[in-house]
Amino acid sequence: MxxxxxxxxxxxxxxxxxxxxxxxxxxxxxxxxxxxxxxxxxxxxxxxxxxxxxxxxxxxxxxxxxxxxxxxxxSEEEKLNILGVKPTIRRERSVGGYYPVMDRQLPTSIDYRTDKCMQAVKDQGQCGSCWSFAAVVPIEFNTCKKTGTAVSFSEQMLVDCDTYDGGCNGGMYTNAWQYIKEKGGIMKSSAYSYTSGSTGLAGTTCKFDSTAVATKVTAFDWTMPYPNATVSMNFLQSEGPLPSAIKILxxxxxxxxxxxxxxxxxxxx
Missing domain, CATH: 1.10.287.2250 (Helix Hairpins)
Structure with missing residues (x-):
């Protein structure tokens, strides 16, 4: 037995x-x-x-x-390394407040995935740069709405050049907008392609070219009052996508x- x-x-x-x-x-x-x-x-x-x-x-x-x-x-360490939003380093003094109109009728749902101004899903890879992707999306969307042409902007430029953030070690989208505003604009992905996904590292040098700037950031705000889901819903309907940081379990x-x-x-x- x-x-x-x-x-x-x-x-x-x-x-x-x-x-x-x-x-x-x-x-x-x-x-x-x-x-x-x-x-x-x-x-x-x-x-x-x-x-x-x-x-x-x-x-x-x-x-x-x-x-x-x-x-x-x-590994657990690898997963933690790609959580790149660091709100503690945001420059609060540079951010105002946006109060959307609250008396409009909201639809039951909004799906921007099929909108021509919404770029295909991008992947940050091994770099903790999600903050740069979050920063770029609303710029791409609103630029397209103004020009009628879909466009992809450079996350790599922010990872390599943005002195307010930490490249692959995290950052905050409001910092990125402030940097773009002060720098005079952002380049297209085609002019400054994303490479940090495979390396997990920022580039050794900033390759920003002012002659290749494709659009500018003139102003940005928090949706107010914050936090408020109805305010965010109104903004999504009237202005388009907005970035949001969530805690990852x-x-x-x-x-x-x-x-x-x-x-x-x-x-x-």
Whole structure:
């Protein structure tokens, strides 16, 4: 009986190991992951730990579901490094207040994803530069609304050049707008392309070219009173997208589907 029990347990262990290896290999294929043999072993353990968290959550929670994404094989330190918003360094003295008209009829929903002025989703990669992406989106949108032509502006310029923020070590979108305002404008992505996503580092030099400025920032404000969801809704309807900083819990790294909203999240920043 002891021999039979040992054989059964050994068979189960082999089956679980095969299952883990298959899941890991499929994950790497699905998300285009390629590691050195030494790194692969560490990444696999990160993935398997996350896999257990996801499986447990999905068996116990019916309101929202978790799933694997590009973050599943990252270490906790790596995930923290890409959380780049640092409101403590914002320059409050440079920011005023915007009070939107509150007597308009609000629609039940607004979806800017199909608007020609909304750029395709961008990816900050391994750089803690989400603040620069948040800063650029409303500039792109409002410039397009004025000119009628969709345009993509340079996050890399902010990462490399913005002296009020910390490049891949975090920043704040209001700081970025102040920098653009003082610098005289921002360049297009085509003139200053994004490279920090693969390196995790800002460029060694600022390559800002004043002759290549594509648009300017003349003013910016907080939506007031703050915080107020109705104020934000009014602004979204009348002015377009606005950046917002949220606190990221560990479970949010694997958020996939909300039964209440019937929708999936596509990771962007």
């Amino acid at each position: 002891k021999l039979l029990s040992t054989i059964i347990l050994l068979t189960m262990a082999v089956a679980m190991a095969d299952r883990d290896e298959d899941a890991w290999n499929f994950y790497k294929f699905q998300f285009g992951k390629a590691h050195s043999p030494q790194e692969d072993a560490v990444r696999k353990q990160n993935f398997l730990a996350r896999d257990r968290v996801i499986d447990k959550h999905n068996r116990e929670n019916k309101e929202w579901q978790m799933a694997h994404n590009k973050f599943s094989d990252m 560990d479970s949010f790294y694997s958020y996939a589907y909300d039964e209440r909203n019937k929708g999936f999240i596509v990771w962007l920043c």
